[in-house]
Amino acid sequence: MKLMGCYRLECLYENKPHLKITLRSDPIPPEGSTLIPIFFYPLARLKYSETLHFIINGFQEKKIIITGEGVDIKVFLVQPRHKLLSFGALQVGHIASKCVPIVNKSKAPVPMLLTVVDPPSVLPTLSANKLTDVLHITPKTLVVIQPNETISVTVKFTPNRRIKPFSEKLYMQIHENVEPLCLMTGSCVGSEFQLDRKYLPFGMVVQGCQSSLKLLLSNTGELGARFCWSRDNCDNLFSITPASGYLSPGVTITFIVDFHPINLQQNIRCDNLGEGQSRFFWKLVVDSGQWWKRRRRMRLELSQSSLDSMECKLENFKPLAVSLTGSCVCMPSPREILNFTTVVRQQDKKNIVLTNKSGETWQLFPEMSGDYFLGQDTIQVVPHSVKLYEVTYTPLAMTEHDNKHMGSVFFRLPEGQGLLYSLVGTAEPPVAVARISKEVPSKTPHIEILPVFNWLPVAQRFKVTTNLIKSEKFDPVFTLTSNDYIDVPGNSDRDHRLTFFSYKECSLIFKVSFTNEDSGEYQFYDLALRVFKCGSLDTFTMETCVRKPITFELKLKNPLNSVVNFNISCPASDVQVPTPNSVPAKTMKYVTLEYLPLHPGENHVRLDIQCSELGFFPYELVLNALPAPKENPLIFNTSLGIAVSLEAQFNNLAHTKADFGCKVDHNDFHVDKSELVAPAHTGSVEVTYEPSSLGSVHALLTVTSTTGGEFIFPLIGKCTLPKPQGPIVLKPGTGTTIPFKNVFRETKTFMLSLDCPSFVLKNNSETIKSKKEHKLHIGLLSLKSMEITDMRFPVTGKLVVQCTDPTLSHISWTYYLKGILE
Structure with a gap:
């Protein structure tokens, strides 16, 4: 503010939550200025307006309007x-x-x-x-x-x-x-690898023996890596399996570290020792990068080292090391000989008494030798007690004569002593894996599944042999077939299929053996089969229409070395079977069955084949006779009021006389009620068509017999308007009658009209009942009554008959009339 002298500025505005003003009380020097801070804090989304009142030197007033708007933050x-x-x-x-x-x-x-x-x-x-x-x-x-x-x-x-x-x-x-x-x-x-332990103590190992410990390597990172173990300069002491491979993320691999010393030596250590002692260690080098690009490897090194530490550099991970210790001692003399005897691949168990007379607990790790002797890996014997250690003998191979299975078990005691026991095992020939008894039907293949076990960790091939041990009949006709060999993977089993088939009822006992031809080891089953009479062997279906023959080829097989006869029987009269049937040795023959049904429907009957050498063969026949198609239609053509007849012919295929009943389903057709026909002859009935209306009608003629079957004839009647009839000849002064039938189904009244006055009617209308015939009377006047100009020509005219029913007004019957004057 540019005013003369110093001035004081006051503000009468009271601060509000949304607007605050800070005014200093210092006077404003001449031609000076001051800065007034104004703070705007909008509390709502609306527009604000405030007026600031300033007083200069106590009497001069100045107003300033302050406006603002509160808006939402939209980021x-x-x-x-x-x-x-x-x-x-x-x-x-x-x-x-x-x-x-x-x-x-x-x-x-x-x-x-x-x-x-x-x-x-x-x-x-x-x-x-x-x-x-x-x-x-x-x-x-x-x-x-x-x-x-x-x-x-x-x-x-x-x-x-x-x-x-x-x-x-x-x-x-x-x-x-x-x-x-x-x-x-x-x-x-990234990569992260760790071992489950850094120290492997093998303890005392008898000279020439071997001790094994497990070592776990875990990949706890997200990247996999290859590993490789190297065993420089120590092949005669330690070995590890597997020596190389690949470890995926989240996977733990188990290594087997073996200690197999050759020379007697105490305190073989693999850590920092004093001068003159052996020092061995394994170092693990892990490639945590992309090994296929950078060609880095993970290796485990075992070598004899000086006291200076050996460093293995690796990228992105530190080396891993394992220390190994062990001792080599001599074998003590056996304390006792344990003799085992059992069937091969079964068990025999014996106990060794361990007595701890000391005041300390024994934690023993028995060292077992021998292929077929097993025991616990560890046993604890508390002070001043006796503990039984069980040895199990499970031989996988039979022993011969003095060639026994030998083994030993050695207990290293904490005092530095040891207990050695000799183990001698005798394995006897095997017993049957199982005795299987089954009842099977004859004439039906039976599949028997026999599990074949492989007790070795490697695959074995077994030769399959079957021997008949016992039969209650001297001539059983059967077959027992299977593959000659079966291969079974190691430590597993595989099912072997035997197919058995017997023609007659009998009881048989077989011995089925599976032999390893290389080792002579075998296993076998006792298989007892009782064969009973079979049910229906098969179902044959023969389907045809009535009176249409069909054939079926039935196969007869003779597996024997001599001719056999088959007798075939069937209770169905419409099935013809050939008999007898002779089949040569080792051949088959087809015989023909014929099915000629006379009645529709489905029927289940037995078909039995009997053979003295091969037994009874039952079958089931499903005979399905479909309804016969309709016969050729009979077509009738006539005019209204004229009846016409045709003959329907049919055959009696039955073996006896047949009485055929006839019926028709329309009133315009008429037929006799029955017809008797001899066997293998043709019968016929006469069908009459007498129409009652114009146009075409369709009907069915059904000819039925309980023995000869059913015949259906389609009937087609075609009716046209009545045709003129005559001439009807009359002489003067005489009369005659004309037969006229009411062909309609109701009583009708008919009007009669003449076009010539020389002819006269008795009645001009007639009422005739349905289907009744009536005679129409008509006459010719005498010569005197007629006006005749020329006697040489006859008098002609016509009679028209027409129904009074308006719906039938288009139908009329015309009769021509002729009067002879001579």
Whole structure:
């Protein structure tokens, strides 16, 4: 304010929550100025207006109007799919970057700060604090977004170590408001290997024997690697299996480390020892990168080392080492001989008494030798007690004469002594794996499944042999077939199929053996089969129409070395079977069955074949006779009022006389009620068609016999308008009658009319009942009554008969009349 002298400025406005003013009380020097801060805090979404009253030097008033508007903060992602930023699973050193556009749809500029850790209202998570060095956000500082402006936020994931899968939020801070912007997920995969232990104590091993321990290597990382063990300069002491391979993520592999000393030596150690002692160690080198690109390997080295430490360099992981210790001692003399006797592949058990007279608990690890002797791997004997140690003898091969199975069990006692027991086993021939008894029908293949066991860890081939041990009949006709050999994988079993077939009833006992021809070891089954009379062997279906023969070829097979006769019988009269039937040795023959049905329907009958050598063969016949097709139609052509007849012929295929009944399903047709026909002869009936209306009619004539079957004839009647009849000859002064039938189904009245006055009618109308015949009387006048001009020509005329029913007015009968005057 540019005024003369110093002035004091006062403000009469009281601060409100949404508008605050700060005015200093210092005077304003001449030609000086002052800055008045005004703070606007909108509390709602509306427009504000305030008036500020300033007093200068106590008397001069100045008003200033302050306006503003409170608006919503509308800052959000341009694309909703950016709500989730997935970086996937990266390897160390790789970088993943995501670009997220953000738009400000507010009316006012918005200051925004981005951070992974929610400050300060939300307590940051431990994982979020650990990710601040691998998640880089741009922009890093406060940025002001103008209205309708879009900025890009870049998030980079740069892992430098293994990171478990994480899920963290990216926050945006606007003024004092903190809100999550999006969710970030990802992980960093790497290598991680560890051994279950770093020290393998083998203890005392008898000279010439071997001790084995297990070593576990686990891959707890996300990357797999190949491994390879090397055994430089120590092949005579230690070995490891497997020596090389590949270890997938999340997999644990088991190594077998064997200690097999040759020379007597105490305290063989594999750690940092004094001068003059042997020092062996294994070192494991793991390739945690892409081995196929960088050609790095994982190896385990066992070598004799000096006191200086040997270092194995590897990338991204540290070496792994294992220390080994053991001693080589001589074998003591046997304390006792244990004799075992059992059937091969079965067990015999004996106990060894262990007496602990000391005051310490014995933790013993028995050392068992011998192929077929087993016992517990460890046994604990408490002080001043007796414990039984069980030895199980399970021989997998038979012994011959003095060639026994030999073995031993050695107990190393804590005092440095040992207990040695000799084991002698005798394996006797095997017993039957099982005795199987079955009842099977004759004439029916029977499949018997026999499990064949392989007791060895390697595959075996067995030769299959079958022997008949016992039969209750001297001439059983049967077959027992199977494959000659069967291969069984190691330590498993496989089913072997035997197919048995017997023609007659009998009881048989077989011995089925499976023999390894190389070793002579075998196993066998006792198979007892009782064969009973079979049911229906098969069902044959013969289907045809009535009176249409069909044949079926039946196969007769003779497996014997001599001619056999088959007798075939069937109770159905419409089935013809040939008999007798002779079949030569080792051949088959087809015989023909004929089925000629006379009645429709389905019938199940037996077909029995009897053979004295091969027994009884029962079959079932399904005879299905379909209705016969209709016969050729009988077509009648006539005019109304004229009856016409045709003959329907049919055959009697039965073996006896047949009485055929006849019926027709329409009143315009008439037929005799029955007809008797001799066997193998042709019968016939006369069908009369007498129409009662114009046009065509269809009907069926059914000729039926309980023995000869049924015949159906289609009947077609075609009727036209009545044709003129005559001439009817009359002489003067005489009369005659004309037969006329009411062909309709109801009583009708007919009108009669003449076109010539020389002819006269008795009645001009007649009422005639249905289907009744009536005589129409007509006469010719005498010569005197007629006006005749020329006697040389006859008198002619016609009589027309017409029904009074209006619906039948188009139908009329015409009769021509002729009068002879001479």
